[in-house]
Amino acid sequence: MGWLCGGLRWAGGRPALAWYEYGQGGSGNGGPRRAGRVSEPAYGSDIAFRVTGAERRCVGARRDGCPLRAVxxxxxxxxxxxxxxxxxxxxxxxxxTVADDPRPYAVYLAWFGPGMVKVGITADERGSARLLEQGAVAFSWLGRGPLMAARRTEELLRAALGVPDRIPYKEKRAVRTSLPGRAERAREIEELHRRAGALEGWPESLERAPFEAVDHAGVFGLEGLRPMTGVVTELAPGGVVAGRLLAAAGPDLHLGTADGGVVVLDTRLMSGWELAGAASGAAGVGVPVRSVERGVQGGLF
Structure with missing residues (x-):
């Protein structure tokens, strides 16, 4: 039996690492997920862990563990x-792939950096959780209504205004330390909100929402964040990751390392690894890291 990391979650507006417990199945390779827990790292706190498992295992689907614990x-x-x-x-x-969900859905405009705005939908009951998970620095609601009406509105903005529904994480990371001020962030979303509201063809069943910018820079800890010097490309058996948590946005942790650098760890890479706390004296990052300064593989720090 052991705990597998499930990556980063946003609970109550705070970052939290999820952990899954697996029991031993008949084959000895582990059975379905049995329980879970979370840990909430605080900004300014030290994070240090070691990869104790020999292989990375599938975390499963639909809140159930992978019965084969596939590698x-x-x-x-x-x-x-x-x-x-x-x-x-x-x-x-x-x-x-779902068209019959009876829950109300919300349509939003999310801002990640200058010229980087996307349109998306989320279950209304989830509030802003989806925006935090994506690392949206600022956002505004566009409207609420049935799923298919929300879908049609999303497609309307994509077709009429050229607003994408996806922005790669690497592009979001690249601009986090050079963001314009809060007023400018809001201004870009407001302009798109205005243009969207003037379009013909909105579904009648979608209740429009007035413009109201919500800013997550403070929640993510982005104010004064130092530029990143490296990005973790994968974890490996026996590898150590240690640093001070400077910021968290979407699935990313920005860690200040002992050598003065800032390494970004995409916590989705942690999912499925058995991890344990490292010794208090652990320092640096002992897993493969790509150097941002050189733009090539930086080896092991």
């Missing part, structure tokens, strides 16, 4: 085997 590649951001990934995707609103 997954270290650089996979999903942390799932193909079968579990397909099972999750088969009931995914984001993948547009």
């Amino acid at each position: 997954v590649p270290g650089r996979s951001s999903g942390g799932q085997c193909p079968e579990c990934a397909r099972l999750d995707r088969s009931r995914s609103v984001a993948a547009d």
